[in-house]
Every structure is written in structure tokens, then in C-alpha cells.
Amino acid sequence: MKIRIRILSILAPIIALFTAVLICSAILNFIDRDPVETFRSMFEYGTSGKSIVSIINRSVPLYISAVAVAVGFKMGLFNIGVEGQYLLGALLAAAFGSYFALPPAFHILFILFVASLSSGLWAGIAGYLKVKKGIHEVISTIMLNYIGTGIIAYLLAQVFFEKDENDSLKVPQTNYLPESGQIPPLNNLLGIEDLPNLHGFVIGAIFIGIFYYWLIWKTSLGYDLRATGSNPIAAKFSGADPAKMVILAMLISGAIAGMVGMSGLTGYYHRYTIDFTSGLGFVGIGVALLGRNHPIGMALGAILISFLERSSQILDLKDVPKEIERIMQGIIILFVVIGYEIVRRYVLTSQIKEASKEVLNE
Amino acid sequence: MNKLFSFIKKRYLIIVPILLLIFVAQIERYSELTSSGTFGAALRLSIPICLAGVGAIYSERCGIVNIGLEGMMVMGTWFGAWAGWFYGPWYGLLAGLLGGALFGLIHAIGTITFQVDHIVSGVAINILAAGVARFLSVVAYADVPAGGATQSPRVDERIDKISIPYLSGGKINQSETADVFRSLEELDLFLISDLFGLLGGLTRNISYFSILAVLLVPISFWILWSTNFGLQLRSVGEYPVGSESVGVNVYLMKYIGVTISGAFAGLAGAYLVIESAGIYREGQTGGRGFIGLAAMIFGNWKPLGTFLGSSLFGYADSLQLRSEESVHGLLIIIVSVLFIVGIRSMINKNLRTGLISLIFSGLFLFWFLNSSTIPNEFVFFTPHITTLIVLSFASQRLRMPKFIGRAYKKGELT
Numbered sequence: 001m002k003i004r005i006r007i008l009s010i011l012a013p014i015i016a017l018f019t020a021v022l023i024c025s026a027i028l029n030f031i032d033r034d035p036v037e038t039f040r041s042m043f044e045y046g047t048s049g050k051s052i053v054s055i056i057n058r059s060v061p062l063y064i065s066a067v068a069v070a071v072g073f074k075m076g077l078f079n080i081g082v083e084g085q086y087l088l089g090a091l092l093a094a095a096f097g098s099y100f101a102l103p104p105a106f107h108i109l110f111i112l113f114v115a116s117l118s119s120g121l122w123a124g125i126a127g128y129l130k131v132k133k134g135i136h137e138v139i140s141t142i143m144l145n146y147i148g149t150g151i152i153a154y155l156l157a158q159v160f161f162e163k164d165e166n167d168s169l170k171v172p173q174t175n176y177l178p179e180s181g182q183i184p185p186l187n188n189l190l191g192i193e194d195l196p197n198l199h200g201f202v203i204g205a206i207f208i209g210i211f212y213y214w215l216i217w218k219t220s221l222g223y224d225l226r227a228t229g230s231n232p233i234a235a236k237f238s239g240a241d242p243a244k245m246v247i248l249a250m251l252i253s254g255a256i257a258g259m260v261g262m263s264g265l266t267g268y269y270h271r272y273t274i275d276f277t278s279g280l281g282f283v284g285i286g287v288a289l290l291g292r293n294h295p296i297g298m299a300l301g302a303i304l305i306s307f308l309e310r311s312s313q314i315l316d317l318k319d320v321p322k323e324i325e326r327i328m329q330g331i332i333i334l335f336v337v338i339g340y341e342i343v344r345r346y347v348l349t350s351q352i353k354e355a356s357k358e359v360l361n362e
Numbered sequence: 363m364n365k366l367f368s369f370i371k372k373r374y375l376i377i378v379p380i381l382l383l384i385f386v387a388q389i390e391r392y393s394e395l396t397s398s399g400t401f402g403a404a405l406r407l408s409i410p411i412c413l414a415g416v417g418a419i420y421s422e423r424c425g426i427v428n429i430g431l432e433g434m435m436v437m438g439t440w441f442g443a444w445a446g447w448f449y450g451p452w453y454g455l456l457a458g459l460l461g462g463a464l465f466g467l468i469h470a471i472g473t474i475t476f477q478v479d480h481i482v483s484g485v486a487i488n489i490l491a492a493g494v495a496r497f498l499s500v501v502a503y504a505d506v507p508a509g510g511a512t513q514s515p516r517v518d519e520r521i522d523k524i525s526i527p528y529l530s531g532g533k534i535n536q537s538e539t540a541d542v543f544r545s546l547e548e549l550d551l552f553l554i555s556d557l558f559g560l561l562g563g564l565t566r567n568i569s570y571f572s573i574l575a576v577l578l579v580p581i582s583f584w585i586l587w588s589t590n591f592g593l594q595l596r597s598v599g600e601y602p603v604g605s606e607s608v609g610v611n612v613y614l615m616k617y618i619g620v621t622i623s624g625a626f627a628g629l630a631g632a633y634l635v636i637e638s639a640g641i642y643r644e645g646q647t648g649g650r651g652f653i654g655l656a657a658m659i660f661g662n663w664k665p666l667g668t669f670l671g672s673s674l675f676g677y678a679d680s681l682q683l684r685s686e687e688s689v690h691g692l693l694i695i696i697v698s699v700l701f702i703v704g705i706r707s708m709i710n711k712n713l714r715t716g717l718i719s720l721i722f723s724g725l726f727l728f729w730f731l732n733s734s735t736i737p738n739e740f741v742f743f744t745p746h747i748t749t750l751i752v753l754s755f756a757s758q759r760l761r762m763p764k765f766i767g768r769a770y771k772k773g774e775l776t
Binding site for chain 1: 374429468472476477478479481482485486487489490491492493494496497499500501511541648649652653655656659737739740742743746749750753755760762
């Protein structure tokens with residue numbers, strides 16, 4: 001029984017992927033492009049060594065973003081505001097981290113701590129509004145995204161700006177992090193010096209995945225979270241305070257969201273500019289849905305999305321609109337969501353059937 | 363007199379800020395707060411929010427949460443711009459409506475037939491819509507110099523505008539008439555000029571699209587509360603098993619509700635393109651679908667309340683667009699509301715809330731006195747922070763449809 005459920009759950013995303021390929025082929029055919037050639041060149045380009053490094057680099061923040069969303073999902077809480085949370089955290093971390101130098105490991109920990117704290121508190125506002133004021137978290141987190149964008153723009157322009165050479169104009173970016181606050185790439189360690197830099201924060205992402213697994217499945221807090229998610233009333237009677245749960249889940253989700261920008265900040269940009277990678281929060285929601293909030297499932301989901309994003313870059317050269325990849329992402333997520341629901345229903349009914357069979361046999 | 367007093371006592375949290383607003387607007391540099399231009403812009407800005415909000419009512423009243431409104435609105439902007447540019451604005455309106463309805467239908471299939479969690483499905487719809495809009499732009503505007511991956515060419519033609527003759531300077535037989543409202547507004551009298559600023563703004567240069575959109579509010583109220591269809595649709599969101607037992611086709615009702623909601627969101631998108639911007643731009647909706655949802659919550663899942671809620675957001679939006687100075691005047695209103703709340707909490711022995719409100723009131727007062735403008739970057743999110751503030755005052759005494767957000771399967775619930 002258990003194995004059958006596992007197989008079915010894996011089947012759902014595979015079927016979704018195939019459906020997406022089919023629909024996109026039809027669309028490509030419709031606009032007079034060769035679908036087979038398109039997907040072949042995408043696959044070829046996406047599996048080259050350079051692309052693989054870039055895919056891993058891209059999946060790191062996506063994965064963390066998905067984990068942040070998943071913490072909320074696990075208890076039926078929708079943190080749509082990861083986007084604003086991680087950008088705000090990254091800005092504050094970049095700003096405070098660039099003021100002074102500490103011993104390397106401590107400095108990096110300090111930066112991560114600032115990011116987590118500020119993102120967590122920002123997300124906590126939504127938790128507070130839900131508990132005390134009854135505002136649904138979807139609305140409040142989305143509004144907080146816009147407010148956060150404004151605050152970031154203000155802080156960047158008026159508070160943490162950098163002066164240009166003549167000391168006259170304000171440039172909206174923070175100072176560079178000192179060397180002690182930068183995470184070196186892993187290329188030397190893995191012996192792949194000829195490839196582009198593999199960001200060191202990959203290790204951080206793995207650690208966050210393990211932390212997530214431990215938190216949700218191995219602690220009593222995680223048990224309460226899951227219980228609240230699947231049956232709030234039962235959870236309440238078993239002693240989980242729903243209000244406390246909402247605020248805690250929001251704080252944790254936000255604190256993890258703070259890590260999203262860290263691979264970019266410590267490994268690549270080394271400072272916060274207006275070009276800092278945005279949009280990761282929204283894609284992260286899709287990845288969480290793809291991976292069904294499972295630590296390994298989300299990793300695969302993040303890699304799949306990054307693969308699509310990277311491999312579609314070649315399409316420009318083939319005279320195929322690379323935006324076909326955006327549609328593919330959307331279709332995969334929509335179908336995967338439907339697929340999981342069908343599997344869940346099927347499993348539920350077959351469990352009921354089996355249970356009633358056992359009762360009858362007794 | 364007694365009645366008036368008790369009315370004021372009950373509604374002082376609304377009346378006092380409005381009075382203060384009028385007082386503040388007497389000061390020269392804050393005069394935009396109640397000018398007809400501001401109100402006119404507020405109407406134009408609140409209509410897309412209102413359309414989305416009224417659309418949300420159709421969906422939520424039949425029990426389906428519609429977070430996908432934003433995506434449906436994006437489809438409305440895209441198809442509205444494309445058909446508007448190709449065929450003309452009225453076709454744009456129709457195409458936007460159909461584009462939104464199509465995505466409404468997808469949401470319906472996901473949530474009703476496949477019983478996916480409503481918010482999950484809505485999020486997926488938003489992701490899909492963004493992708494589809496981008497792709498369609500690349501394909502449709504590949505050879506159009508003015509268009510591109512993120513924007514459409516300009517929709518040149520506009521839908522005609524009218525004003526009321528004699529009152530706000532409309533035309534009769536091509537000849538100009540008097541503009542009584544404007545003359546009264548320019549008298550600069552306390553209350554009078556503010557009132558006629560409001561009336562003038564709402565009646566001058568209004569397009570047929572706006573009139574249609576505003577009319578949809580009472581029409582929706584009539585459909586949902588006075589027709590058999592409306593009763594059936596609402597019953598499905600309250601107690602579907604009961605509806606089923608008296609012969610209502612629950613699935614069909616839900617499908618209709620969600621598709622109509624998508625059509626409204628599409629219309630809202632088309633309005634943004636055809637009436638406001640004249641062009642499709644990526645990210646143009648700017649969360650207005652979600653603000654529409656907030657307006658609906660503020661309006662207690664009813665059309666008129668939704669209209670009022672959206673006009674509040676539209677007003678905040680128009681202030682930030684028209685006059686950044688005026689937004690500064692709003693600070694004094696925040697100060698006073700916080701002050702009233704603080705004092706009331708103190709009287710009710712709720713010391714902590716009272717103290718926090720008073721402290722914040724003081725901080726805002728300090729900010730107001732020590733600045734002459736609000737930074738640009740803050741002005742930009744005026745409507746969004748208004749949403750949060752308004753909802754945090756309104757949320758407690760609302761009643762949502764009973765069966766909202768849950769999956770209904772025939773024969774499964776008893």
C-alpha cells in the first residue's frame with residue numbers, strides 16, 4: 001500500500017511534465033516551429049557542464065524559498081510574501097554586514113542572522129495581523145510585499161546609499177561586504193576549476209533542507225504544525241494553541257525566507273544593488289507546490305524549474321520564443337497540483353475500502 | 363437631535379476623519395485632498411478594484427476563494443490591449459472580459475471538478491497567467507515596432523466621455539453649457555467647495571466604460587439578492603447539501619460563479635488598459651486583483667460595501683498619483699484616529715492598546731510636524747498600507763459565506 005502511494009505521488013509530476021511538453025509542442029507547432037528540434041536543443045544545452053553549474057546555483061535560492069513557503073503550507077498558512085521578506089532581509093544584511101569586519105565564520109553567521117531576523121520579523125507582522133486583527137495572510141503578505149518594496153527603495157536611496165567618486169551623487173547601493181563576509185565558491189574543493197563558479201551556499205541549502213525535515217517531522221512543534229494544518233479543531237483539543245502556531249510558523253517561514261538572498265549576497269553580488277535578483281519568492285511558491293512540501297521533492301522541483309529557465313536560453317539562437325518556458329512552468333504547476341489531488345483522493349478511497357474490508361473479515 | 367447624537371456616537375471613527383479631512387483640505391497646500399480632479403482620478407482608479415471585488419463576490423458567494431483574480435486581471439489587460447489595438451476599444455473590452463472568463467473557467471475546473479485547494483489553484487493560475495501573457499506578447503508583437511515582450515502598442519482610440527449638461531459642463535447639440543459644479547467648487551467655501559469638488563469629479567468627463575462598470579454594482583446586487591439564480595448561487599456557498607436536496611445543480615452554480623468572477627476581473631484588466639494607461643505593460647495590475655479581494659472583505663461580501671471599500675483605495679491611489687504633498691496631510695488624520703482609539707481604549711481600561719495607540723499617535727505627530735513631504739518611496743504604497751489599516755479595523759465584524767474554501771463532492775457530506 002505504502003509503496004503504491006509513493007509510486008503514484010512520483011507519477012503525478014511526471015505526467016504533468018509530459019502534458020506540459022505535449023501542450024507546448026502543440027503551441028510550437030501552431031506558431032510554425034519544430035517542437036522536437038526545440039526540446040532536443042533545450043536538453044542538449046541544459047545538460048552541458050556550464051549549464052549544470054548555473055542550474056545548481058539557481059536552484060539554491062529557489063529551494064530555500066520553497067522551503068520557506070512549505071513551512072507555512074504544512075499548517076495551512078499561505079506565506080505569499082517570501083518575495084518582500086527576503087529582499088528586505090538581504091538589504092539589511094548587506095548594509096549591516098558591510099560596516100565592519102569580523103573573523104570569517106562569525107561574520108558570515110552575523111550576516112545570515114541579520115537576514116533571518118529582519119525577514120522573520122517582517123513576516124511576523126502578517127502573523128500578528130492574522131491572529132489579532134483577523135486579516136487573511138494572503139492579503140496581508142501581498143500588501144507587505146508592496147510596502148516592503150517601497151521601504152527598500154527608500155532605505156537604498158536615503159539611508160544605505162553609496163557616494164560616487166566625487167562624493168556628490170548618491171548611488172542606490174550598499175558598500176561591498178568585506179572579504180570575511182564572502183562565501184568562496186566550491187570549485188577548488190570539487191576539482192572543477194574550468195567551470196563557472198559554483199556558489200558555496202549550496203551547503204547552506206542542504207543544511208536548511210535537513211533542518212526543515214527535522215523541524216517538521218522530528219519535533220513536537222512540527223507535529224503541532226502538521227496537526228493544525230490537517231485538522232485545526234483536533235489540534236486545538238490536543239493542546240496546540242492555534243494563535244501561537246500561526247505567529248510561530250510565520251516567524252520561522254520568514255526566517256528561512258531571509259536565507260533566500262544569501263547565496264546571491266555572500267557568493268556573487270557581495271552587496272545589495274537595485275539589480276539584486278528578485279522574483280525568487282514567487283517562483284518558490286511554484287516549487288513548493290511541485291515538490292509537495294517534501295524536502296527532496298522540492299529539491300527536484302527547484303532543479304527542474306532552474307533547468308527549464310537555463311535551457312530555454314538557447315532558444316533565442318534557434319528563433320523560438322524562449323518565453324515558451326514560462327508557459328511550461330505554469331502548465332506543469334497547474335497539472336501537478338491537480339495530479340496530486342487526484343492521487344490523494346484515490347489513496348483516501350482505497351484506504352477506506354481496505355479498512356472496511358478488514359472490518360468485514362473480522 | 364438625540365438620533366443625530368447617537369449616530370455620531372456610533373460612527374465617530376468614520377465621521378471624525380472625514381471632517382478632519384475637510385478641515386485639512388482648507389490649507390492651501392493640501393487643497394488637492396478634496397479637489398474635483400482628485401475625486402475624478404479616484405473614481406477611475408477605484409473602478410478596476412471595484413470590478414475585481416464585485417467579481418470576487420460571485421466566486422466567494424458560491425464558496426470558491428479566488429486568489430487567481432490577479433492572474434485573470436492580467437489576462438484582461440493583455441487581451442484588452444491586443445483587441446483594443448487591433449479592432450478598437452469596445453472589442454478590447456469584450457476580449458478582456460473573455461480572457462478573464464477563460465482563466466476563471468480554468469480555476470473552476472481545478473477547484474470544483476478536481477477539488478484542488480482553492481488558494482493553491484489560484485496561485486497556480488497567477489503563475490500561468492504571467493507566463494501566458496509574456497509568451498503571447500512575444501508572439502503577437504514580434505513584428506510590431508511599438509510592442510514587445512513586456513508591452514503592447516498603444517490603443518489609440520478611446521471610449522467616448524460625457525459630462526452632465528449644465529451641472530458639470532456637458533454638451534448639448536455640440537454646444538457647451540455652464541459648469542455649475544466647477545463654479546461652486548471655485549468659491550472656496552468651507553464644505554461647499556469640497557462637496558462640489560466631489561460631485562464635479564464624479565460627473566465630469568466620465569466614459570461610457572466607467573458608467574457601465576459602476577452600473578454593474580447595483581446590477582450585481584440585484585442579480586445576487588433578488589433573483590432566483592442569485593439565491594441559488596449564494597445557497598451553494600452557504601450549505602451545498604441543502605441546495606442539492608432542493609434540486610439546485612451545485613457544480614453548475616459554482617462553475618457559473620467562478621467564470622463570472624473571472625469575467626469581471628478580465629473587465630477590470632481591460633479597464634486598466636483602455637481607460638487608464640492606453641497600453642498593456644507587464645506588471646501593470648500591481649496587485650489590484652488582491653486589493654479588490656480586500657475591498658470585498660471590507661464590504662462584507664456585498665456589492666455596495668465593496669464599492670465603498672474600493673473607492674477608499676482608489677482615493678488613496680489617486681492622492682499618491684496627483685499630489686504627493688496632499689498625502690502628507692493624511693498624516694494628521696492618522697494621528698487623530700490613533701489618538702481617538704487610544705483614548706477610547708484607555709476609557710475601556712484596555713491600557714496596553716491605549717498606550718501603544720497614543721505612542722504611535724505621538725510619533726506620527728512628530729513626523730508630521732518635522733517634515734513637509736512624505737518620501738516618494740512611501741507615497742507609492744499608500745493604497746497598500748491603507749488596505750492593511752482599513753482591514754485591521756474592519757475585519758472583526760464580518761461574516762463570510764459558511765462553506766467558503768472547502769471542497770464539495772456530491773454525496774460525500776451529510
